[in-house]
Amino acid sequence: MLGGQKLSETVECVDPIPSDVDFLLYTRDNTADPVVLDPANPLKLDSNKRLIVIIHGWVQGTRGYGMQEVKDAYLFRYDANVVIVNWGRLAFDLYNRAVCKLPKVAKIVTDFLCLLGQRSDINLEAVHLVGHSLGGQMSGFIGQFSKLVCKQTIGQITALDPAGPLYHNAPINRRLDETDANFVSVMHTNGGILGYVSKCGHVDFFVNCGTLQPGCVIPKIDLNYLVNINLLSVGCPHFRAMDLMVEAVRTNDFQGVPCDGCPLICPPIASFFKAKTIMGETTPKTARGGQFVVTNFKSPYAIKLQMGIGA
Template sequence: MFLKIFLLGVIFNYMDLCFGEPQTSTVSDNIGVYKSCFEDLGCIETTAEWFHRTHRPRNLEPLDRHTIRTEFILITKDVDETKPLNYDIVFARKESLSLSGYKKDKGLILLIHDFTSNGRTGWVKHIVTSLTTKLNIVSVDWEAGAEPPFEQAIANARVVALEIKAFVEAVQDGCTPHPIHIISHGVGAHIAGYVGSYVNVTKITGLDPTGPLFENMPPVVRLDPTDATYVEVLHTDAFNSRSQGAKTRLGHIDFFFNGALLQPQCNQSNEYPVFTKLDRNTLKEGVILPACSHKRSFKYYIEALQSNECEFTGIGCTSYTDFAEGKCTSCGSENNKSNCATFGTSVTTLVTHTRSLYLNTRGEPPYCLNSYSVKIHFENNVKAKKFQEGSFELIMINEKGVMINATASYVGIKKHTHRFESGKTKTLVYYATEPRIVVVQEARLKWLHTQLH
């Protein structure tokens, strides 16, 4: 069989505390509806909108704030960046802030950890070392309140939000409010949302916000776009009943990495029960729950902060399946690339509507992949079959002779071949690591045929 293939175009798509008196609590006759007050912090009310027969059938009362022991850790870098980071616990008091070296004339980046984690965890350290900012960086440590069981931890999360509210009010006391960016993981992302309902937050970055007991609930229960001027969300773990992340949109821009399916080179761990069923006996104190796909969210974010080359770029599409099939390849016009977006500390986009964006990654660092839109035309040859199924290997060479190998494979979709029709043009998305090819001098395609069944 003779096939004549025309490479119509290769288009590069890229995007560049003070503690008050113990809490008081009142519980109504309506099961589980309660109000808990924490003196100077204020009160928490759990009303009917916090309940749903399927999505959130029960709400526990939070623990006492003295038990949760929320701490604020001001993290600074030494002039000699080879030296360890400096950690100073600060309180929501003028004297403490003054002694700590907190810069009241600068903005604030808050880092909030997840269930079973702590404020000195690895991703916090990596983000601080990756940031090139003069802003204050404060990690919120609520480790004692983040222990299993999960239902207790998410109740405690609301008290943590009140503590953060008091801290923000203290640092802004007598000053013109400066920008606040909250970078938060898992349950921490919903804490960020609660904070945003109390004080003005410039930006929230939600790193794989927790799905179970939050997803499909009213905005008051979870992170949503009204919680900050700009809310960006990275989804990496929403593919089965053991997943910790959410599959629904929670921000202005929601990035779905590899469709939020099992991330490349991640294995499903069954070492522990489903995280919502953990208790203190199944997870040793100080142990952070393994969750490869869930943790990829902060790994991708950290790489985005560190890399000056490849840029994680999401492309708008109706679904991940359509995106993976090459149905969404354009960022828009030359003057308006609104169908694409990137993420990071410098991105604060004026958003007129919420959107889902999709992108694929590698299974190991560097995770970022450059994407290329490739149009392939099968000549209408009377001797050829009407349909052919297979795939192409693609090699691209730029004007300097630099060569890269690109693949059209993608994660989560079992079908790795494509169906081509004679006389028709098909667009596919190919992926490759650095360096990125901007001017294609030569493209080579190798056809890998698959029998049609």
């Protein structure tokens, strides 16, 4: 499935076609059994409801780690239209090839969103993209393409530990960046390993300093070779972002403090007694810069501190 391709090697990839990507609609009326939307002729959606689009990462799919839980959390909180983008047939490949295909998959998703917006009278500024790993990077491409294809800007991107390998030194037009949506919020949990290490949003939350997570035991891996690995066994901190997002959507309990030095220098725990920024669904759109968040080692992850929280 994954083969022995060295990560630094350049690869070619076959252009995906629209039928390679599924768009699965969930609402409170069908929380478990999705409606499969036709990308060429999507259903008209209720424009009064939020439209949340969730995108999985490498070697994942609709039933990948945390995907259903994030969807359920949103439907618990909102009477919304939640669409899961299933590009699993393309994601189960060499990492290099998945990266190669990512902008092309993003173009398919963008075309779908443009048409869906036209049919349902939904401005893309009302759309919220939530992407994990390569799904976070794909969200950035969708944001770029929407300006060209739809002449509209995506309203919000929440990137959950966006993928790092092959993106760390990429120019901003080849990776997630704060210009990709009106508001880009990023959660870093495995930066420098499977996740992107540096700031790339309007606000970047470095959870437990952004690289390793309490409660995760990580075997040693060579990032030059992503070969036949069990991603869940080595990616505990990477997937922790999904667990945190589920809890963050259901609660407002994650709190951060400004951290200009993150991820290299993180503040002491005492600084949390002046925390001001909520991490999650209610992160204020005015939030900027690096934020340091500390968590428990198991669920519930949020540490509830008695302090004033600014909006």
